[in-house]
Amino acid sequence: MARTSRWLIFAPVAILALFAPTANAEPVAGLNAVGYNFYGLTNGGYPTPSDTLYPTCHTEIENNINRNFNGEPFGPCPYDYFMVHYSGFITIPANNTIQFMIAADDGGTIQIGNTQFGTWGVKVCQWSAVTTASFPAGSYALDGWFFEWRGDTCFMLAWNINNTGWVIVPDSAFTTTSPATTTTTTTLAPTTTIPETTTTSASTTTSTTTTTTTSTTAPSTTVPVTSPSTTTTLPTIYIPPPEPTMPEPPVTVPLPQTTEPATPETVPPPPEIETNPFPQPSPDVVDTIPELVVTYPTMPDTIPEPPDTMPLPPDTLPDAPETLDTLPPAVIAELPPELVEALLEAGDTDIPLTEEQFDTVVDTIADLAPEEAVALIEQILATAVTPDQAEELATNPDVLAVITEEQAEEIFETIEVQQLDETQIAELTTAIQNAPLAVQKVFEKTVDIFGGFDDYVPTGSNIPVGERRTLIAIAAGTTLTAASSKIRRK
Numbered sequence: 001m002a003r004t005s006r007w008l009i010f011a012p013v014a015i016l017a018l019f020a021p022t023a024n025a026e027p028v029a030g031l032n033a034v035g036y037n038f039y040g041l042t043n044g045g046y047p048t049p050s051d052t053l054y055p056t057c058h059t060e061i062e063n064n065i066n067r068n069f070n071g072e073p074f075g076p077c078p079y080d081y082f083m084v085h086y087s088g089f090i091t092i093p094a095n096n097t098i099q100f101m102i103a104a105d106d107g108g109t110i111q112i113g114n115t116q117f118g119t120w121g122v123k124v125c126q127w128s129a130v131t132t133a134s135f136p137a138g139s140y141a142l143d144g145w146f147f148e149w150r151g152d153t154c155f156m157l158a159w160n161i162n163n164t165g166w167v168i169v170p171d172s173a174f175t176t177t178s179p180a181t182t183t184t185t186t187t188l189a190p191t192t193t194i195p196e197t198t199t200t201s202a203s204t205t206t207s208t209t210t211t212t213t214t215s216t217t218a219p220s221t222t223v224p225v226t227s228p229s230t231t232t233t234l235p236t237i238y239i240p241p242p243e244p245t246m247p248e249p250p251v252t253v254p255l256p257q258t259t260e261p262a263t264p265e266t267v268p269p270p271p272e273i274e275t276n277p278f279p280q281p282s283p284d285v286v287d288t289i290p291e292l293v294v295t296y297p298t299m300p301d302t303i304p305e306p307p308d309t310m311p312l313p314p315d316t317l318p319d320a321p322e323t324l325d326t327l328p329p330a331v332i333a334e335l336p337p338e339l340v341e342a343l344l345e346a347g348d349t350d351i352p353l354t355e356e357q358f359d360t361v362v363d364t365i366a367d368l369a370p371e372e373a374v375a376l377i378e379q380i381l382a383t384a385v386t387p388d389q390a391e392e393l394a395t396n397p398d399v400l401a402v403i404t405e406e407q408a409e410e411i412f413e414t415i416e417v418q419q420l421d422e423t424q425i426a427e428l429t430t431a432i433q434n435a436p437l438a439v440q441k442v443f444e445k446t447v448d449i450f451g452g453f454d455d456y457v458p459t460g461s462n463i464p465v466g467e468r469r470t471l472i473a474i475a476a477g478t479t480l481t482a483a484s485s486k487i488r489r490k
Contacts, residue, residue, distance in 0.1 A: 027175040030061040031088035031142065035074045038147070039081035046107060046120060047083050049145040057082060063171045065110070065157035069148060079148075084155075086110075086144035088176045090169070094137040095161050102128045103156040103471070110144040110157060120145075123460040124444070125154040127471050139179050158471075166471060327379060328372045334364045347382035358389055366398040373402045381410055390414035395427050400435040408439050412446040420452075429456045 036054040038047040047054065058075030065086065074084060090112060092098060102108045102118040105125035109118035115133040146155045158166045332340055339357060346353050353361065361380060365373045377399060385393075390411050393399050403411070420428065432443045433456065440459050443449075449456050454466030461468070 027089075027177045027179045028061065029171065029175055030063045031065070031086045031144075031174050032059075032176050033062040033074075034059045034085045035077040036083045036085070037078055037081065038083055039078060046122070046149075047147050049083070049085070049109070051085060054083065061176065062086060062174075064169060064174060065144065065155060066168045067155055069153040069155070080150045081148070083145065083147040086142065086146070088142055088174055089139050089178050090142045090173050091139050091175070091179055092135045092137055092173070093161065095135070097162055098135050099160045100131045101158055101166075103154055103158070104128070104146060105152055105154045106149040107147045108145070108155050110142065112142055113140040119460075120147075121460070122149045124458060125152060126458060126461040126468065127158075127463060129462070130160075139175075142174070328375050330368060330372045331364070331376050334367055335361065343379055343383070346384070347379055350382075350384050352384040352386050352389070353380075358392075362392065362396060362399070365396070365402075370402045373398070374404060374407070377403055377407055381407060385411075385414055387414055387416040387419070391420070391424065391428065395431040397431065397434065400431060400439055403439065405438055405442050408442040409446050412443055415447070417447055417451060425452055426455070429453055433457065 034051065034056060035058040036047075036051075037057045038054045041054055042048075057077040060075065070079070073079065074082065077084075100110070100112065100117060102110055103125055104118060104123075106122045107118075107120040108128075109116060109120055112135065115131060115135075117131045118128045144157075157169045159169050160166045327340065327344075335343070339360060342353065342357055343361060345351075352358075358380075361376070365376060368376060377393075380393075393411050394415060400408075415428075432440055435443075437459060444458055447453075449458065449465050450469055454464060454469075456465050457463065458465065458468075463471075
C-alpha cells in the first residue's frame with residue numbers, strides 16, 4: 001500500500017506535464033501545393049486525385065489559385081501529364097451572397113467546406129458552373145485538385161461577393177493552417193493529503209471553441225484536491241476532408257480507321273517447302289536412261305544483206321486513254337461526264353471550278369454514301385478552292401456530317417474570317433454548332449473563335465465566347481498583381 005501512495009503523490013505532476021503552457025505559431029499565408037507526375041500511369045484515362053498513386057515531382061507554398069503553368073512551370077514537374085494538390089484554408093468575409101467558379105485547362109475541382117465544384121476532364125481553359133451554396137463569414141478547409149493533359153494550361157479561382165463583380169480570390173484569403181490560433185495555459189494545484197489505502201481516479205472534461213478552451217480536473221471523492229479555475233487553449237488540428245470521389249475516366253474509344261484494315265493479331269506461318277521436291281532416281285534407273293543426242297541445224301553459207309533504209313518511228317505517240325479511276329463509280333454516275341472531266345482537270349491543273357460547276361458538284365454530296373461523299377470532297381479540295389467556296393463547304397450540313405478532320409482543317413484554313421460580315425459569321429456559327437464534335441474541335445483549333453464569334457459556345461462549355469471573354473478579361477486584370485506576388489515568393 002505504501003507504493004500505491006507514492007504513485008499518487010506524483011500523479012498531479014504527470015497531469016501537469018500534459019498541459020504544460022504551449023504557443024502555436026502564426027498561420028502561414030498561402031496554400032500547400034504538391035505536384036505529381038502521372039505520365040504512363042493512368043492506362044489512357046484521366047488521373048485519380050490521390051496523394052499515393054503517383055510519384056511526387058515538386059512541393060511549394062502557392063500564394064493563390066491563379067496560374068498559367070506554361071508561363072510558370074511547377075518546379076521540375078513535366079509540362080504535360082502532371083497533377084497538383086492544393087490544401088489549406090480560405091477565409092470568407094462577411095457577405096449577403098457569395099459565388100465561386102473555377103477556370104481550368106484541363107481538369108480542376110475545389111472543395112470548400114462540404115461544397116465541391118469544377119470539372120474533371122480534358123478541355124480548353126473555360127469557367128465552370130457557378131456555385132449556389134451559401135458560405136457565411138469564417139474560415140473553411142480548402143482542398144483543390146488540378147491536372148494538365150497536353151497543350152495550354154490554366155487554373156484560377158474567382159469569387160463574386162454581394163454581386164459586385166467577379167474577381168480572382170486574393171492572396172490574403174489563403175492560409176496553410178486555420179487562422180484561429182491561440183496559446184494554452186493550465187494550472188493544477190498539488191494534492192495535500194492522500195491516505196495510504198485510497199486509489200485515486202481523475203477525469204478531465206475539455207470544451208474547445210475557436211478561441212479558448214476550458215479544462216477542469218475534478219478531484220476524487222476520497223482524495224481532496226483543490227483545483228482553481230483553469231483556462232486551456234488547445235491548437236486547432238486540421239483534419240483534411242476526404243478525397244473527392246471523381247467519376248471514372250471515360251473509356252477511350254478509337255476513331256474508325258478509313259485507310260487500311262487492321263492488321264490481324266496473328267499471322268499464319270508460311271507453308272513448309274521441301275528442300276528437294278524431285279526425288280533422285282536410283283542407280284539402276286540411271287543406267288537405263290538413253291544417251292541424249294543433240295543435233296544442230298546447218299548454217300547457210302551466206303547471210304542476206306540488211307535493207308538500205310529502216311522505217312522511222314512515228315513523230316507522236318498515241319494519247320493514253322482517259323480513266324476515271326480517281327472517283328468511285330457512284331460519284332461518276334451522279335455527275336454529267338463533262339463535269340467529271342472538268343473536276344479532274346481542275347484538280348490536275350490546280351485551278352478553281354466555276355461557281356456553277358462548284359454548286360452542281362456540292363449538291364451531289366447529299367445523294368452519296370459517306371465514303372463516296374468523302375472521296376468527292378477530297379477531289380474538290382484538290383482544285384484551287386476559293387475562300388467563298390470554302391465558306392460554302394463549311395456551312396453545308398451534308399459536308400460537315402461526313403468530312404474527315406484533315407478535310408475540315410483544310411476548309412477552315414482557306415476561309416478568310418476577317419472578311420466575313422455578321423450574317424456570314426452567324427451562319428458559320430450555327431453550322432459548326434450543329435456539326436459533329438470532332439469537326440467543332442478542329443474549328444476551335446484552326447479559327448480564332450475570339451475574333452468575332454461571340455455567340456459560339458466552345459466544346460465542353462455552356463458559356464458563349466462573348467461572355468467568356470468578359471470573364472477572362474476580369475481574370476487578366478488581377479493576374480499582374482498575382483504575378484508580382486509570385487516573384488516575391490520566389
